[in-house]
Amino acid sequence: MSATLSRPRSLPAATARVRHSLPERLAPYAYIAPFFLIFAVFGLVPLLFTFYVALFDWNPIGEHVFVGAGNFNRLLADTRFWNAAWNTISIWLLSTVPQLVLALGLAHLLNHARLRLAVWWRMSMLVPYITSVAATTIVFAQMFDRDYGLLNWLLGLVGAGPIDFLQSGWTSHLMIAVMVTWRWFGYTTLLYLASLQAVPRTVYEAAAVDGAGAWKQFRHISIPSLRPVIVFTIVTSTIGGLQVFTEPLLVTTTSPLTCGAVRQCQTLTLFLYEQGFGRFQFGYGAAIGVALFVLIIAIASLNYVLSTRIRPERG
């Protein structure tokens, strides 16, 4: 930015030398306006409106009664909210940890110099990502089915009893985590791969000359060079993990809004949807939305702190 034509206007020397006409000065704003206008209409206004609605007992087809912090007090005392929060974190952990580990390993393998059909292998990583979530979920839900599922059939072959995945807490979380992992590991792998490709090949060659095996190269070259992007994926996966919605919505057909009889796999967004659009308690739903927003802002701030503090070790 330092030596371009359009110097910052705050520098008197710059404005003295180059005079811009009014259209020229407005042009940049016009160029960036579409995004900000659309953001205002579809992002900012609804967001502010959510904050407003959260203060009311808001019946969409009836009265709107001001209740102040009432919805938030109710939320904090609501066991269903804490249950949903716990489910969300549990599903997030069960999906993120294996996903990142898997992606790390795969990225390292795909980065191998002598891999044949490298582009084909790399591109096929993206197939789960471009598959419709709904389709993935329906297929997986059938595989996990108690009575007719492929998985229980396989378990039966080795003499293990059928598992009712959906009915207990952690197996239902595992089931959803598998779907989430399946969909996102390829995307994460490609992120890591892109970062690895920026490491000069000579670094690996030098290490090999020094006698470092594949594992040592992975630990001492790949991992440190990936550190920023690992931080990035952890943070984005946290944000995404807090918003898992479609998978729990579609794994059951009879009680989709609660993801099972005892809300065993109901996530925060699903709870929001249940209250807002299932029960039409818009005020309460908005309060859940605000809580989620605060949670996500907190994690986004953490992102900022981490990404400014942690620098790659390699110069």
Next chain:
Amino acid sequence: MKLRTATSAALVAALALTAAACGGGGSAQPAGDGKSFEFWSFSGINQKQAVEDYKKVKPDVQVKLTEVGGSTETAQALTTALAGGKVPDLVLIQGDDLPKFVQQPQNFQDLRQYGADKIKGDYLDWVISQSTAKSGEIIGIPTDVGGMAVAYRTDLFKQAGLPTDREEVSKLWPTWDAFIETGKKYTAATGKAFVDNAATSVFYQAVNQGPQKYYDPAGNLVYTTSPQVKTAFDLAIKTAQAGITARLSSFEDGWSAAMGKGDYAVISAPSWLLEQIRNNAPATKGKWDVAKIPGGSGNWGGSYLAIPKGAANPKAAWDYIAAMQSPQGQLEHFLKSGALPTTPSVYQDAKLLGRKDPFFSDAPVGKIYTDSLLGLKPFLIGPDSAAIGQEFLNAITDVEQGKGDPAKAWDTALANIKTAIGS
């Protein structure tokens, strides 16, 4: 993982809320062209048939029928539409979803202006009273009622050494306790599950068989003290613990599949459920029969037609209601699709009483289902009835799946209801 903006979750909610804020009923009343109207129904209730029939009588009228989804989705879509202002001309609302709308009658056309108060005597009192608002507006005309019975597999009963004739089968279970005992005999003889589940096949039936469900006639919540509710709940827990259920939640994929495979021999069947058995398990034709429900009478389900306030063609929509929901219209619809009329004047009609269903071993379904309504003691359905029922159902399912503690299930259900409805 997911590269979305940090705020999108909150925005999802906010977007729709904005749409909601733009609502508010338009008060202008366009009569429309009278020649076309838009109709939202839910699936599985065969309103297509009714619309086809109407086109034969009124070939110049255009009906745009949309099957929005299940009854709950349709009610949700309607709520969003009412809040947003873009509404259909005619909408089908399921009985359990109706009270929320009746509480806000300003969103609907008062059907008295078209003469609904003159024909309301045609319908069962307790059914039409559900769609009458406190201040007297009639916002819906009932299309059908549930009526109750039990569908059972004659071939499986025979294998278990039980009688197969529907009169004798009805005598097996004068009460729900006898029903459970029969189930134990069946399961002991065959090693297979007797009934699909405890929650809908026992609790939802038994709780619909008395004068007072979750609300008293004055509209006060009585679900904690109503003996009818507690009795039905205890029966369901007892059924779950007896080990005679297939533990399949109603309407789940596995439930539909098991229907064809004979994984359970008995299912509680309100009149509208027969259509689902036919569709889910067409290969079992002739293997089913229909017997009386334990306890003899009761009602589960039923729907209403309503016209939103902002409808563009209310008159055309009303013409449809008047033609199709007359006693004669309901009788004809029953003969084609099996939905039980809400108009008692046709209950003695030979065509209704004589209707036999070949899929169900020629069971006289017209007589069985109307009989189940005759001894009925109507109860009030309130705005939170659906939510309360759902929590009871969840607690029973939890016990049935072997996770919940049966001794604590009742208290758990009450606590969850309190959280869900706030009182």
